[in-house]
Amino acid sequence: RKEVEQDPGPFNVPEGATVAFNCTYSNSASQSFFWYRQDCRKEPKLLMSVYSSGNEDGRFTAQLNRASQYISLLIRDSKLSDSATYLCVVILAPRMDSSYKLIFGSGTRLLVRP
Amino acid sequence: DGGITQSPKYLFRKEGQNVTLSCEQNLNHDAMYWYRQDPGQGLRLIYYSQIVNDFQKGDIAEGYSVSREKKESFPLTVTSAQKNPTAFYLCASRPGIRSGELFFGEGSRLTVL
Numbered sequence: 001r002k003e004v005e006q007d008p009g010p011f012n013v014p015e016g017a018t019v020a021f022n023c024t025y026s027n028s029a030s031q032s033f034f035w036y037r038q039d040c041r042k043e044p045k046l047l048m049s050v051y052s053s054g055n056e057d058g059r060f061t062a063q064l065n066r067a068s069q070y071i072s073l074l075i076r077d078s079k080l081s082d083s084a085t086y087l088c089v090v091i092l093a094p095r096m097d098s099s100y101k102l103i104f105g106s107g108t109r110l111l112v113r114p
Numbered sequence: 115d116g117g118i119t120q121s122p123k124y125l126f127r128k129e130g131q132n133v134t135l136s137c138e139q140n141l142n143h144d145a146m147y148w149y150r151q152d153p154g155q156g157l158r159l160i161y162y163s164q165i166v167n168d169f170q171k172g173d174i175a176e177g178y179s180v181s182r183e184k185k186e187s188f189p190l191t192v193t194s195a196q197k198n199p200t201a202f203y204l205c206a207s208r209p210g211i212r213s214g215e216l217f218f219g220e221g222s223r224l225t226v227l
Contacts, residue, residue, distance in 0.1 A: 004156075008154065032214050033214075034214040034215070041202075041221075041223075042220070042221070043204055043218035043219060043220055043221050044157070044204075044216075044218055045218070046214070046215045046216070049214060087156065087157075089214060089216075091214055100211050102159075102214070102216065104149075104156040104157040105156055106154070106155050106156035107156060
């Protein structure tokens with residue numbers, strides 16, 4: 001089983017729709033969670049952190065469910081410019097060498113159509 | 115402007131040749147990383163370095179080598195031992211070991227003919 005799993009999609013939605021993605025993680029020692037956005041053939045960029053109580057940034061809402069070990073990203077009022085791949089990232093508790101390992105999901109592709 | 119610069123952006127090489135990808139950052143970050151991304155897949159960690167003159171293997175280090183002689187620079191060599199070198203290579207740095215924010219370069223797309 002992969003440490004971090006995402007539905008690859010694509011999620012094909014009309015402009016203005018609300019869409020949600022989930023990302024499940026298997027390691028209960030996972031400490032921190034993030035969503036990154038990656039445009040086609042470009043580098044990933046941090047979209048938002050995910051806090052335990054849930055957090056919102058404009059049209060984007062991130063939630064964490066520790067009991068079920070998943071995080072979610074909700075996008076309201078989808079825009080054409082939201083079309084991208086959304087990667088979830090999990091940081092594990094420190095290892096023996098005190099490094100904090102980041103694990104990337106393989107991404108969920110979103111296509112917003114006119 | 116602070117950031118990470120990778121070069122070259124596109125690279126074509128013949129099978130059996132070693133290739134070195136450059137990564138330079140002026141963000142004063144201690145930690146630097148090299149990832150590989152294949153179509154439809156997530157990022158896989160090749161090597162990382164938390165301080166100068168030190169680096170560790172990631173999940174797929176075989177066929178790759180790195181050096182970290184300066185804080186600003188973390189070059190990656192793709193050797194002839196790497197069986198499937200064609201991929202998108204991303205260099206990143208991180209402000210602190212607990213930070214979830216990675217700052218990425220624009221990537222280097224390597225094609226082996």
